[in-house]
Amino acid sequence: DAGVIQSPRHEVTEMGQEVTLRCKPISGHNSLFWYRQTMMRGLELLIYFNNNVPIDDSGMPEDRFSAKMPNASFSTLKIQPSEPRDSAVYFCASTIGTSGGARAKNIQYFGAGTRLSVL
Amino acid sequence: AQRVTQPEKLLSVFKGAPVELKCNYSYSGSPELFWYVQYSRQRLQLLLRHISRESIKGFTADLNKGETSFHLKKPFAQEEDSAMYYCAPNQAGTALIFGKGTTLSVSS
Numbered sequence: 078d079a080g081v082i083q084s085p086r087h088e089v090t091e092m093g094q095e096v097t098l099r100c101k102p103i104s105g106h107n108s109l110f111w112y113r114q115t116m117m118r119g120l121e122l123l124i125y126f127n128n129n130v131p132i133d134d135s136g137m138p139e140d141r142f143s144a145k146m147p148n149a150s151f152s153t154l155k156i157q158p159s160e161p162r163d164s165a166v167y168f169c170a171s172t173i174g175t176s177g178g179a180r181a182k183n184i185q186y187f188g189a190g191t192r193l194s195v196l
Numbered sequence: 197a198q199r200v201t202q203p204e205k206l207l208s209v210f211k212g213a214p215v216e217l218k219c220n221y222s223y224s225g226s227p228e229l230f231w232y233v234q235y236s237r238q239r240l241q242l243l244l245r246h247i248s249r250e251s252i253k254g255f256t257a258d259l260n261k262g263e264t265s266f267h268l269k270k271p272f273a274q275e276e277d278s279a280m281y282y283c284a285p286n287q288a289g290t291a292l293i294f295g296k297g298t299t300l301s302v303s304s
Contacts, residue, residue: 110291119296120240120282133291168240170292183228183286187240 083169083188091196095157098191101150102171110185111144111154112168120168126152159195166190198223200283202295209273211304217268219257219283219295227285229259229266230292234280243268243281253277273302 082101090096102109110125124134129146137144141160146152156163170185199222209215221229229246244252246259246266257268266283280299284292 112294120294122291122293125291170240183230184242184245185286185292189239 081169081171081186081188083167083191085191086189087192087194089194089196090159092160093158094195095155096159096163096193096195098154098167098169098193100152100154100169100188102152102169103186104150106171106173106186107149108172109146109152110170110172111152112170114166114168114190115164123154123167156193159193161195164193164195166192198285198293200285200293200295202281202283202298204298205296206299206301208301208303211275211302212272215268215270215273215277215300215302217281217283217298217300219266219268221264221266221283221285221293223264223285223293225287227287229257230284230286231255231257231266231268232282232284232292232294234282234297236279240282273300275302275304278302 081103084099088096108127111123112120113123114120122136124137124144125132126146129149142156144154168190169188172185201220203218231243232240233243234240244250244257255268255270257266259266278301280297282297283295286292
């Protein structure tokens with residue numbers, strides 16, 4: 078398995094533009110997480126899904142952010158309109174969740190991240 | 197509230213020196229504790245978890261439930277240990293709660 082795949086790796090956009098980040102979790106994993114990493118705040122959870130259903134979106138900064146998981150193999154994080162303070166590295170992670178064996182569950186596998194710069 | 201505290205933002209040591217990266221947590225229930233590591237230009241990856249009681253790359257971490265701590269230790273640091281380290285408690289099916297991370301810099 079290629080692991081968690083995120084695209085694009087880098088995104089540079091202008092303030093006000095729509096940005097869509099994509100994530101393909103590891104096949105068979107049923108939980109997916111979106112995190113944001115900044116120097117000031119470290120790693121923060123934005124939202125996570127279990128079995129494609131959003132469970133906790135309390136970390137989503139504001140209405141400009143939205144996330145979807147239309148099926149088990151794909152998720153998007155959208156920012157509309159984008160602002161300079163959204164500049165960060167966005168990570169997606171997946172885990173086999175509660176259905177896995179004792180050793181497998183709970184381990185989260187991260188994608189390489191998308192570095193977003195909003196000018 | 198769920199919270200993780202990593203008090204040191206940066207820890208600089210010389211090669212061969214002992215290393216201890218501190219982690220204290222506040223978490224309801226009985227979480228599992230993890231250390232994740234991010235090497236330069238690489239993705240975040242699991243370093244070790246407390247239930248496995250393994251030593252990974254010479255690192256160990258002991259869960260102290262009384263002090264709610266899970267400090268990461270290595271007796272002799274190597275230059276290749278330089279990275280960002282994150283402590284995170286977690287329960288299955290929920291998200292990791294990360295500390296702010298500690299950057300470890302090992303120089304010769």
